[in-house]
Amino acid sequence: MLKAYLKQNRKKRLEQGHPWVYRTEIEQLVGDNDEDDLIQVLNHEGHFLAQGFYNPYSKIAIRIISYNETALIDAEWFLDKLRKAWERRMWLLPEVSSYRVVYGEADFLPGLIVDKYEDVLVVQILTSGMERRREWIFQVLNELFQPRGIYERSDVSVRLLEGLDLRAGCIGQEFDTLIKVRENNLDILVDVAGGQKTGYFIDQRENRAALEPLMRGWGKYRGIRINSEGLPVDRNKQVVKNPFWDGAEVLDCFSHTGSFMLHACKYGAKKVTAVDISEKALDTARQNSLLNGFLHRTEFIAANVFDSLRKMVKEGKVWDIVILDPPAFAKNRKSLSGALRGYKEINLQALRLLRSGGILVTSSCSYHLKTTDFLDIIQEAAVDARKILRLVEFRRAGKDHPVLLGSEETDYLKFAIFEVFDRK
Numbered sequence: 001m002l003k004a005y006l007k008q009n010r011k012k013r014l015e016q017g018h019p020w021v022y023r024t025e026i027e028q029l030v031g032d033n034d035e036d037d038l039i040q041v042l043n044h045e046g047h048f049l050a051q052g053f054y055n056p057y058s059k060i061a062i063r064i065i066s067y068n069e070t071a072l073i074d075a076e077w078f079l080d081k082l083r084k085a086w087e088r089r090m091w092l093l094p095e096v097s098s099y100r101v102v103y104g105e106a107d108f109l110p111g112l113i114v115d116k117y118e119d120v121l122v123v124q125i126l127t128s129g130m131e132r133r134r135e136w137i138f139q140v141l142n143e144l145f146q147p148r149g150i151y152e153r154s155d156v157s158v159r160l161l162e163g164l165d166l167r168a169g170c171i172g173q174e175f176d177t178l179i180k181v182r183e184n185n186l187d188i189l190v191d192v193a194g195g196q197k198t199g200y201f202i203d204q205r206e207n208r209a210a211l212e213p214l215m216r217g218w219g220k221y222r223g224i225r226i227n228s229e230g231l232p233v234d235r236n237k238q239v240v241k242n243p244f245w246d247g248a249e250v251l252d253c254f255s256h257t258g259s260f261m262l263h264a265c266k267y268g269a270k271k272v273t274a275v276d277i278s279e280k281a282l283d284t285a286r287q288n289s290l291l292n293g294f295l296h297r298t299e300f301i302a303a304n305v306f307d308s309l310r311k312m313v314k315e316g317k318v319w320d321i322v323i324l325d326p327p328a329f330a331k332n333r334k335s336l337s338g339a340l341r342g343y344k345e346i347n348l349q350a351l352r353l354l355r356s357g358g359i360l361v362t363s364s365c366s367y368h369l370k371t372t373d374f375l376d377i378i379q380e381a382a383v384d385a386r387k388i389l390r391l392v393e394f395r396r397a398g399k400d401h402p403v404l405l406g407s408e409e410t411d412y413l414k415f416a417i418f419e420v421f422d423r424k
Contacts, residue, residue, distance in 0.1 A: 099398075104126070117199065149174075189288055
């Protein structure tokens with residue numbers, strides 16, 4: 001087997017649990033890898049550290065797959081790894097039917113993503129090592145899950161860095177790729193062929209459920225009180241007939257297909273306004289709203305969120321809760337400075353739209369943006385908006401997206417809930 005000897009003065013990231021070895025960390029290669037891409041990784045003294053997949057065309061030259069020197073990487077090995085990943089999800093999420101089965105390096109399967117949407121699997125193969133073993137992967141997935149269908153979404157640009165072509169389509173028999181999934185007792189339509197990522201932002205499941213205690217208790221801000229007969233009445237002592245009179249008025253930004261909107265309605269929101277630049281995504285959001293019986297409490301605005309937020313501020317609009325769930329502004333380190341400006345801008349405008357005592361729900365899925373920097377940006381926005389923030393809760397991705405302590409790349413999602421008060 002090909003062997004890679006690492007430099008003596010490198011950072012000891014591999015020993016600390018990081019699953020990547022960069023080309024610049026390799027002192028020398030010994031052996032021939034014409035027949036296979038498996039490689040042994042050794043320190044400068046020749047002590048075995050790990051096995052991995054080697055790709056000479058990538059900056060990440062080696063992706064670790066095993067810390068066992070004698071492990072045989074074959075179809076049975078894949079069966080064992082995939083079964084253990086699935087068993088972990090069933091253990092931690094016994095009531096959940098749609099979740100991430102495999103999260104790449106965090107499940108010791110570097111470059112492989114598998115999402116389960118009810119009885120359909122969606123697969124992303126992102127690295128050359130996994131691409132060479134694609135037949136084993138699909139064979140094992142069919143054996144374990146016996147799914148109604150498998151759809152491949154290996155259509156992301158990171159494959160180009162591995163020297164791979166983009167590909168997407170059904171594996172085997174074709175099937176209807178518009179899936180109805182069940183999440184937190186809601187029905188949600190997911191387009192596994194045309195949706196973002198693998199069709200849906202499945203990593204926010206628990207965070208969406210965290211909205212539940214936030215959605216009620218807002219009637220007092222609109223002057224509604226309970227009279228002696230136990231009925232809600234307005235300032236004119238007229239009985240309020242709207243059953244959601246105590247629910248929040250919510251602005252859901254970057255709504256996509258409406259997952260946060262749906263949860264806000266489920267938990268009692270009076271009205272939710274969903275804003276997204278994609279007409280197609282909002283069409284699906286409307287279908288999801290109708291599917292769950294919420295259409296009368298939702299409205300949809302197809303617009304650039306940055307422009308829409310500024311427009312609402314100028315119009316003097318006020319909301320009880322503003323939700324920000326933007327796409328990754330920082331897709332690489334070079335774009336981080338611009339991303340910081342973007343995150344500050346949307347949080348600044350959102351804070352200006354909140355009444356005193358309102359709630360800001362804000363997130364970032366850019367792993368290049370560190371948690372401390374994310375919180376610093378929000379604090380800077382609060383200072384500029386003359387607001388005081390009190391943290392209710394800080395969360396990350398769901399239990400089906402495990403984090404390796406030695407790999408910060410696996411800990412990408414930041415999700416925060418703040419109470420917002422005017423500075424008086």
